[in-house]
Amino acid sequence: MEWLYFFKGINVAAILDGKALSSRIRADLKVKLDQGINNGLPRPFLTTMQVGDDLPSTVYIRAKQRACEEIGIGFRHFRLPAETGMDALRKAVSEVNDDPSVHGLLVQSPLPSHLNEIEVQRMVAPEKDVDCFHPENVGLLYIGNARFRPCTAAGIIDLLLAYGFDPAGKNVVIIGRSVIVGRPLALMMMLKARGGNATVTVCHSRTRDLPSITRQADILVPAIGIAEMIRGDWVKEGVIVVDVGINRIPDATKKRGYRLVGDVAFREVEPKAEAIAPVPGGVGPMTVAILSRNVMNAAGYIDNYS
Numbered sequence: 001m002e003w004l005y006f007f008k009g010i011n012v013a014a015i016l017d018g019k020a021l022s023s024r025i026r027a028d029l030k031v032k033l034d035q036g037i038n039n040g041l042p043r044p045f046l047t048t049m050q051v052g053d054d055l056p057s058t059v060y061i062r063a064k065q066r067a068c069e070e071i072g073i074g075f076r077h078f079r080l081p082a083e084t085g086m087d088a089l090r091k092a093v094s095e096v097n098d099d100p101s102v103h104g105l106l107v108q109s110p111l112p113s114h115l116n117e118i119e120v121q122r123m124v125a126p127e128k129d130v131d132c133f134h135p136e137n138v139g140l141l142y143i144g145n146a147r148f149r150p151c152t153a154a155g156i157i158d159l160l161l162a163y164g165f166d167p168a169g170k171n172v173v174i175i176g177r178s179v180i181v182g183r184p185l186a187l188m189m190m191l192k193a194r195g196g197n198a199t200v201t202v203c204h205s206r207t208r209d210l211p212s213i214t215r216q217a218d219i220l221v222p223a224i225g226i227a228e229m230i231r232g233d234w235v236k237e238g239v240i241v242v243d244v245g246i247n248r249i250p251d252a253t254k255k256r257g258y259r260l261v262g263d264v265a266f267r268e269v270e271p272k273a274e275a276i277a278p279v280p281g282g283v284g285p286m287t288v289a290i291l292s293r294n295v296m297n298a299a300g301y302i303d304n305y306s
């Protein structure tokens, strides 16, 4: 690519192509699945549950279903009415917990506000908790002995490693402290393990002078949910950026009236970056690939470290 830099006189960042990598991961999982079935293992099976009809959730579940079907993982989705209470949800979850033909179960978040998210996470049998939200699995992750790898955080790490960007020894700045993304990623990147060993800084909504911190990042991971918040002068030359944010902005040229952008102002940041994961096509498909991997793990096909 050097000739291209010379020709254009500007930097061209490598694209961390999560779409292409996730497709390779799915192909690899399919081979493992076919081998397992031939050796008498049961077909891995994922059940998803959704309470209400939040549109982004429906889109995410469809992506999970497509990935499962491509690999050969069995899939079933239950959509429960928005007014479903804790007792009815508990009953639905325990029926799946008790079904030996189901290996993975996830209850899609966000849940309607009358439901207690933490209690719901505790309902799912830990050995089927492929999202890694159950406190037992969070605890196992914390002590460095994970049963499942949290999907988005593991997807980010695997994307970096696949392109040769090992976080070890790097200054990693994560923006966002959510239980789904920021917190598990910070933990995994500081663990003494493959994909870890980084020096991690976690920023959030109360962080003062955020740009002065993001400018120190060797690897920057925004997981905020604010469209194009990270500007070109917030990063240093040579930064590696993994944009987690998924934001809709109005776009009259699109049939659906909007397009998806990340938390990073791509056109400003890309010329300074050594590598950047785009939105869409970066972390999103990796998250789904790791979920599929976790289902195969739950069904006894692979472990976390294979």
Ligand code: NAD
Pocket: 152, 175, 176, 177, 178, 179, 180, 181, 182, 203, 204, 205, 206, 207, 210, 223, 224, 225, 226, 244, 245, 246, 247, 283, 284, 285, 287
């Ligand atoms: P969240 O709302 O739970 O967390 C957002 C975080 O951003 C919070 O920790 C908050 O402190 C921080 N924040 C908010 N405003 C800030 C500011 N002005 N300055 C600094 N920090 C600020 O969201 P989440 O579930 O972690 O998701 C974050 C984004 O990532 C969303 O856009 C979501 O759609 C996306 N996401 C993508 C994937 C994927 O697979 N690609 C998975 C999960 C979430």
